[in-house]
Amino acid sequence: MADTIxxxxxxxxxxxxxxxxxxxxxxxxxxxxxxxxxxxxxRTRFTTYEIRLKTNLPIFKLKESRVRRRYSDFExxxxxxxxxxxxxxxxxxxxxxFRQLPFRGDDGIFDDSFIEERRAGLEQFLNKVAGHPLAxxxxxxxxxxxxxxxxxxxTPSKIRQA
Amino acid sequence: xxxxxxxxxxxxxxxxxxxxxxxxxEHKTEDGKKDKYFLLYDxxxxxGNVNVTLKNxxxxxxxxxxxxxxxxxxxxxxxxxxxxEFVSLVKxxxxxxxxxxxxxxxxxxxxxxxxxxxxxxxxxxxRYFLRATVSRRxxxxxxxxxxxxxxxxxxxxxxxSIKMEVGIxxxxxxxxxxxxxxxxxxxxxxxxxxxLLVRLKIRHMxxxxxxxxxxxxxxxxxxxxxxxxxxxxxxxxxxxxxxIPIRLFLAGYEMTPTMRDINKKYSxxxxxxxxxxxxxxxxxxxxxxxxxxxxxxxxxxSMSHQAAIASQRFKGSSSAEKALAQAQAKEQ
Numbered sequence: 001m002a003d004t005i006x007x008x009x010x011x012x013x014x015x016x017x018x019x020x021x022x023x024x025x026x027x028x029x030x031x032x033x034x035x036x037x038x039x040x041x042x043r044t045r046f047t048t049y050e051i052r053l054k055t056n057l058p059i060f061k062l063k064e065s066r067v068r069r070r071y072s073d074f075e076x077x078x079x080x081x082x083x084x085x086x087x088x089x090x091x092x093x094x095x096x097x098f099r100q101l102p103f104r105g106d107d108g109i110f111d112d113s114f115i116e117e118r119r120a121g122l123e124q125f126l127n128k129v130a131g132h133p134l135a136x137x138x139x140x141x142x143x144x145x146x147x148x149x150x151x152x153x154x155t156p157s158k159i160r161q162a
Numbered sequence: 163x164x165x166x167x168x169x170x171x172x173x174x175x176x177x178x179x180x181x182x183x184x185x186x187x188e189h190k191t192e193d194g195k196k197d198k199y200f201l202l203y204d205x206x207x208x209x210g211n212v213n214v215t216l217k218n219x220x221x222x223x224x225x226x227x228x229x230x231x232x233x234x235x236x237x238x239x240x241x242x243x244x245x246x247e248f249v250s251l252v253k254x255x256x257x258x259x260x261x262x263x264x265x266x267x268x269x270x271x272x273x274x275x276x277x278x279x280x281x282x283x284x285x286x287x288x289r290y291f292l293r294a295t296v297s298r299r300x301x302x303x304x305x306x307x308x309x310x311x312x313x314x315x316x317x318x319x320x321x322x323s324i325k326m327e328v329g330i331x332x333x334x335x336x337x338x339x340x341x342x343x344x345x346x347x348x349x350x351x352x353x354x355x356x357x358l359l360v361r362l363k364i365r366h367m368x369x370x371x372x373x374x375x376x377x378x379x380x381x382x383x384x385x386x387x388x389x390x391x392x393x394x395x396x397x398x399x400x401x402x403x404x405x406i407p408i409r410l411f412l413a414g415y416e417m418t419p420t421m422r423d424i425n426k427k428y429s430x431x432x433x434x435x436x437x438x439x440x441x442x443x444x445x446x447x448x449x450x451x452x453x454x455x456x457x458x459x460x461x462x463x464s465m466s467h468q469a470a471i472a473s474q475r476f477k478g479s480s481s482a483e484k485a486l487a488q489a490q491a492k493e494q
Contacts, residue, residue, distance in 0.1 A: 006349060006350045007352070008350050008352055008409055009352070010352070010354065010407045010409075011339060011341060011352060011353060011354045011407070013354055013356055013405035014356075014403075014405075016403035016404055016405070017402075017403050020401055020402045020403035020404075021401065021403065021404075025360065025399065025401045026359070026360060026361050026401070026402060027360055027361050027362055027363050027399070029363075057361055058332070058361075059332065127442070128442050131362070131363065131440070131441070131442055132442070132444065133330050133333040133334070133362065136333075
């Protein structure tokens with residue numbers, strides 16, 4: 001009483017090249033935010049974070065890079081991406097203005113636990129953003145991640161691959 | 163029917179010919195419930211009888227005529243007042259007069275055209291029904307009986323596969339292939355996704371079946387999308403050169419055949435949506451329309467042989483085997 005059984009055999013596909021199967025994947029991108037250091041004295045103190053990048057994606061000029069950035073640099077990057085790219089940019093960890101008010105019991109924005117919280121949030125932010133195919137086309141992202149310093153007077157542009 | 167009538171009233175009952183043997187199918191009603199209705203096909207004759215049973219056996223029932231109608235109509239939910247009838251047949255069963263006792267009337271609509279399949283959707287409904295009416299001066303007595311119509315198709319002559327290369331430049335290139343472009347409702351989608359370039363961290367891939375009901379014309383077109391199924395085909399990160407197989411059995415899902423521009427009022431189309439999700443929850447997708455069609459059931463063996471096989475399955479006794487042998491002998 002059965003109908004003809006449908007042919008459910010797999011479609012033919014080329015066997016995978018062993019190098020492709022067992023070699024390193026082409027999507028390797030690792031970004032770490034670490035080593036917070038507070039520089040300066042008194043009111044002009046600020047904290048910088050080390051951003052280390054390791055990748056094999058061809059869109060990044062340097063396969064390894066190490067730069068130092070502060071929170072306001074992150075804010076700048078987020079603003080640039082929001083304006084120029086069509087990406088929905090994830091939020092940064094909080095600005096913590098209340099921590100900058102005087103007469104606090106703890107170290108305010110230089111408190112160890114706060115810095116650690118912020119560091120983790122910045123790392124999460126960068127990983128989300130740097131892996132986005134559209135964000136990877138923006139010059140501001142590459143300048144932030146790999147150039148020695150951030151030139152806020154740059155001309156916004158898109159990366160063109162040869 | 164009036165609850166405050168002091169005179170005579172009647173109950174109407176419509177009975178299709180072959181009601182015991184005719185197949186019944188489940189069909190969704192507007193409020194989501196499922197009921198069973200008799201199944202008819204295009205071109206089939208619709209015949210049977212109407213039983214008019216008098217409520218008060220002693221009294222007479224005066225009437226202005228008794229008729230039977232076969233109606234196929236489309237109802238758009240946003241425009242309930244206007245029922246668009248595309249099939250409308252009438253047969254007079256009795257001239258104006260009076261009934262002194264309960265009576266049965268035969269009716270027959272020969273080779274009725276039923277061009278479209280019965281459909282109950284989100285914004286539109288197409289239904290076929292029989293309506294028997296006893297006309298009276300003040301209020302008519304009528305009874306409707308819904309029937310379900312299925313439109314059958316045969317195997318399409320041309321049924322090419324769908325094969326396409328899509329992607330994001332320098333980031334993700336895939337080639338997807340589905341073995342056919344037209345599938346029947348109990349078919350299997352066999353396909354594959356071949357990864358040509360993977361510079362993203364993909365976590366998961368699935369195929370969704372999406373039903374799109376389109377109602378209205380011109381500037382008032384309205385699409386209603388409904389995800390019928392989500393079927394995971396890959397869990398984990400693929401690399402270049404990997405081929406992920408697809409085998410999706412359609413019989414498990416509630417679907418209708420593809421309906422294109424039915425009486426210029428609505429369409430129901432189906433799409434396969436291939437969705438890739440990366441580590442950061444970003445979604446990449448490619449939608450592709452497929453045509454669904456309804457295959458007729460094949461009745462291969464005679465009734466007695468089928469009955470013999472069925473009893474054998476349940477009893478496994480020698481008497482059943484004898485019945486099977488007898489049926490086989492009869493066939494030859």
